[in-house]
Amino acid sequence: MSDPQANPLFTRLYEELFRTAQKEAPKEMCGLWFVGIEPGFHQTPNAAHNPEHEFLIAHHEYVRSCMLFDSKPWGIVHSHPRSGAAPSPKDCLLMDALQIAGQDLAMVIVGLIPMEIRCFKKQGEHYTLQWVWEPSHALPSL
Numbered sequence: 001m002s003d004p005q006a007n008p009l010f011t012r013l014y015e016e017l018f019r020t021a022q023k024e025a026p027k028e029m030c031g032l033w034f035v036g037i038e039p040g041f042h043q044t045p046n047a048a049h050n051p052e053h054e055f056l057i058a059h060h061e062y063v064r065s066c067m068l069f070d071s072k073p074w075g076i077v078h079s080h081p082r083s084g085a086a087p088s089p090k091d092c093l094l095m096d097a098l099q100i101a102g103q104d105l106a107m108v109i110v111g112l113i114p115m116e117i118r119c120f121k122k123q124g125e126h127y128t129l130q131w132v133w134e135p136s137h138a139l140p141s142l
Contacts, residue, residue: 041077
């Protein structure tokens, strides 16, 4: 993936992720990131029993998103409305499960305090930070 700070297509996507996370707060927002001609985010309902503290993408929503974009996702996106974009223990368990299942999906976390987006992948035994994006200016409020 190209430099996330330099590409205007990604800048628009990141701003969309922040706006969506702010709109869904205090619940965690979630969805899937697709790449192709243009990067795309497809928000899915948070099906978790406690959506203010965790996220869950229902199987049928995952399949529906893949059909809509006619591809498998590049990454799973969710927000941390009350913290930064560091992976929680549950995020690490999900990355472990993805690795065991042979799914090469990134974990993109949108933190609202501070405002940042971080992308992680599990490589071997380590959760590796792939990139960080912080807005260079204040985003318009909703």
